Amino acid sequence: MSPASAARPETQTSQRDDSALGSTVRRVEVASRAGRTDPRAEAVRRQARTLGLALDDVRFAQVYLIEARLDGAQLQRVAELLLASPVLQMWTEGASPAPDGALTVEVHPLPGVMDPAAQTVRDAVREITGLDEIAVSTGRRYDMAGVTREQADLLARRLLANPVVHAIHAEPWRPQSLPRGGPAPFEVRTIDILKLTEPELEKLSREAHLFLSLDEMKAVQAEFRRLGREPTDIELETLAQTWSEHCVHKTLKSNIRYRAEDADDTIDFRGRPGHTVTDTGEVVINNLLRSTVVAATHELIADGVDWTLSVFVDNAGIIAFDDEHAVCVKVETHNHPSAIEPYGGAATGAGGCIRDIIGTGLGAKPIANTDVFCVAYPDHWVEKELNAKGAEERGGKKSGKRGSDSSDAAALNISALALPPSSSETSEFNLPAGCLHPRRILNDIVAGVRDYGNRMGIPTLNGAVWFDDRHVGNPLVFCGCVGVMPRRFTHGDAQPGDRIVALGGRTGRDGIHGATFSSAELTDTHADEFSHAVQIGNAIEEKRVLDAILRARDAEGGPLYTAITDCGAGGFSSAVGEMGEKLGAEVHLERAPLKYDGLTYTEIWISEAQERMVLAVPPEKLDALRAICAEESVELCELGEFGTEGEELILRYTGKEVGRLSMKFLHDGIPTPVREATWKRPTPIKLKSSESREPAPPDKALLQLLAHPNIASKRWIVRQYDHEVQGATLIKPLVGAEGEGPGDASVIEPVPGTGRGLAIGAGLATGFGDPAVGGDPYLMALAAIDECVRNLVCVGADPERIAILDNFCWPSCARPENLGALVRAAEGCYDGAKAYRTPFVSGKDSLNNQFTTDGGVTIEIPPTLLISGIGVVPDVRCCVTMDAKRAGNRLLLVGRTGAEMGGSHAQKLGFAVPDAPTPRVDLREGPRLARAVAGLIERGLVSSAHDCSEGGALVAVAEMLIGACPERSDAGALGADIDITKIVRTGGLAASFLSDAFGESPSRYVLEVEAAKLNDVRTALGDLPWTEIGEVTDIGRLRTRGSEVDLAVQELKAAWLAPLDW
């Protein structure tokens, strides 16, 4: 194609009323050329349809508002070089008229909300034009035909924008100037607390968003009475940040008085570290976390586990990987921000966890991300405003807007038992006011994690989604990150005299009070009250920071800094406070580069603006660090100095002292009250459906289980994530002939070319601890650890080299019942970790996950414990995958199966009675089984291995066949003949086909073994429970011996792929 025939941009200049060459806002619209497919517009149409709105037509345009002294020629050059593709797009200056019959919606970020594209465009315009004074804002314009104005506005709020971070305009926005901050008047504010009464202290705590308890407020009051002065605002804020649940884990670290209300033969509390059993049978626990999770690790270390390098003290846990390298791992939650702004909340959740890894030791390189989401069933909830019927009903009734009424919310406890979306008995609930629709939440959190991880170039390669309607107002978003570092860089320590240096993003008014917000309870008004806690991330800023830090770490002559940490919850306040705990620190707040004017000194100090790291830099190394940052386009700022007389935190603004706190009081002054915990086995909720329902035919049950969203394929999510960037993903999240099989865990090669791998997996067993089915969080914790270990073992990890993490997400622990449940889960962590010899190396908790509707009904989430694990794979060539390999191979079920259907998915679907018993991990046999299976895999005796958990044994076999299934034809497709009655049963309970096939007993594996290797396997397994349950065939069907099930694998696959094919 000759240049002459190449496309030229079409230009259409609409009438401009301001021809004067001044610093005006020039508006450029960029849209697809007529006749070109526009997938973004099509996507809007598709998504509108899921909301029940059929759009006749949608046109999409990108909008750029550029405030600069641009002449016409410069603007044209900017548009052609930068903004519009000559092949695909046309650009228009000004606002093009809407097509006939179409209504316009235009979305712009609210002032102060991060707009990364605007920053990029501003820099590019500067480079093209040489102009200096440039401000840019970007927006999106939609012209929609076939809707009313009201519907268009609803679409804008429900789909195209989030009013928490976006301004929505009903016509093209043409501002005279772009908003910018003005200078803030500076005066030191003190808050009078010395004379406040207890109710007044509580009121202040709530209204100022401090979220400190009365005891804590009194401790603050006492300290300032001792000092003989009122605190300044920044001092109170610093204490609130540092003492927040988010930062200090005060519940898990507190002393607890635990009382069981009925006889308990599950846990023996005697002889546990830090536990005292009183004569009356109460248990007093001194620092729950230290006496359970942490104690297990220290006991394991004392007992010969010599490969942990740093546990519980740094941003992430660190273990040895090989002689030269260490790997570190961290998992965080970002639940409350994700409830309000799911895209930004999830993205910054991922970004924050990545920064934890960058800030571990002297800095690690992030090499993998993980994500687990808990959301409500998308198909169970309706938004009244968007369906026609609802619109009619609403009529003149204003209250129609307030979705949920208390009877709906009360019914939630029933829906918590998760009827299948296909069931006619499924209740549809009106979405409570203040909640985003679960479909939108899931869509947006996936997009948030995707965009951050993909842009950072970190493969997101392990995850899960758990559906439960009690997450309707309080979804859970777990983001994990794994890093690799040379072993000599695992520890850092700031030194007196080191400069406090901030790197990366500028500080703005975004994310104020995020740390304390996480302690608040979500309600129908949270979006209004806490919009300032929400942030939008800028992954490329963080990537630049990472590039700079790795260069500074690896500088010739050693790292250019002595300590590093990230700015997360609490912002500078937490980062500087933690790094300077033993030294003291003096900070000059006016030195922090700001996104815009107008921040007060307190806002600068506690802002949780993203993409910032804090380093302790010896003065003589500052110039070298500055040079690297300049080369990587990273902003650097020297905020102050570590080390003060008397180890104080001294805060100044333009020279004037605005705060002074002793580090000792800041870090040790928090009172540790004794908290009350009780336990009574919850009464299972009676399900109408399970009473009335006939026992399901096994083949239908299998198809329904495969289509249960917890079990169904997550390919829609996994394939949006770049899980192969860095080129080191050796076992991918989806495996098998067509990349559809759900792998148990992923394996990466942290140091490419070495042949040594790291498996990354997780265990989640929420069903077994669910109060709605009479579950026990102790059993849930054991099962989660067991499942995590099995997932890692199934791909080839060495069970002697598995480190795990705990993430507790709990409803309010101010309720003794919930704290009792937490105690039991923590005891399970202790017993499980010791039995499996899997040390906890890090963890995090989020302990106020519930939502209160406008009707005053509180919906508590089910207690949730995510166990994440990393396991060393000594030789990646020994890795196996879960997809069935060859006809004629035998299928083995290793482990025992009991008729314990409590908490199983079969029970959720109504195939088991509500009060069925919950399975218990055998802590002697479970670890032995894991070691035995790992041994078989290491010796190459296993063709495929799959853990047997959600849905039970037959679902596991079905998944192995789905993994093997070629997409286009049945010819030669693998199938299996199974005799499920051959499984090894535990005694005691009456078994049935359903419990054999779909029970979720722990510690089980399905293995595929070549017939010729059976003898070796038999010898190796010795006295452990296992049987041969069937054989792989080449007829493409899954059949059971009694013909209870006889289904084509293609049919199984279709059922499994359908539910989340969004």
Add this chain to the structure above:
Amino acid sequence: MPHPSADQPAALVIRTAGTNCDAEMVRAFELAGARADLVHVDRLIESPARLDDYDLIGFPGGFSYGDDVASGRVLAMRLRLHLYPALRAAALRGAPMIGVCNGFQALVQLGMLPGPERAGDWPEDAPPAQSVALTDNISARFIDDWTAVEIDEQSPCVWTRGLVDSELPEEARARVLLMPLASGEGRFVAATDEGLKELERRRQVPMRYAENLNGSMGRVAGICDASGLIFGLMPHPDRYLDWMNHPFWTRLPGELRSGDTPGLRMFRAAVEHVKSGGAAGSSTIQGSDSKGARV
């Protein structure tokens, strides 16, 4: 400083803010027998003459400048403003170049691909106008998946030379000749249907998807310039350097998992081209030279 030699050609891998597949590409060049330097584009803009030191040039994947505005757009703009003369000189002296994913997106918008109609006809002042584009996948979603690819063995492209392993039976070849795709804006669009036909006629489409995951016109996965030295593709050969990167290597028989992977073969082909005198820092006009080397 690089020391180009016939034994070990020097490769330049250009990174910038948001580049994230640079380490893989460096490793690819090294495994293929070159030595590779990773250099920030800002350093090259400061001294464009540094490009003259290299025998091969790679533009790796990632999200340059966040892919704000459009994928690769800002990088393309900066290359156009600052580095076209140096890149033109490299093209004229016959240095093979490769753009993978984001690098491909940048080369297309810069105008280096598909380049001038006749090999060597690079305009002096500014690169040819953009005539093809890579844009939103038809699903409007990012896709990470592996796909079988078809290779035009008649293409002048040096990078795909010998990629099809003729020793293997066809069925085995189909199981091995896959490429990983990971992009949100990977759909190939030519400005005109005639433009695409013209490219095809000149054999400038060395690689197509067997299965059109992103809705590309003509299933185009990669295009080269008329000389065959400059190649851009959306799939990531740099993520297929080891057999254990293959998406179902646990199903492949051991004998299929030996020798160079298809990903590595591509880099090897270009490095070998340089070693055999195709470029080697010489100042020859590449057109006839590279054709000669191909025979």
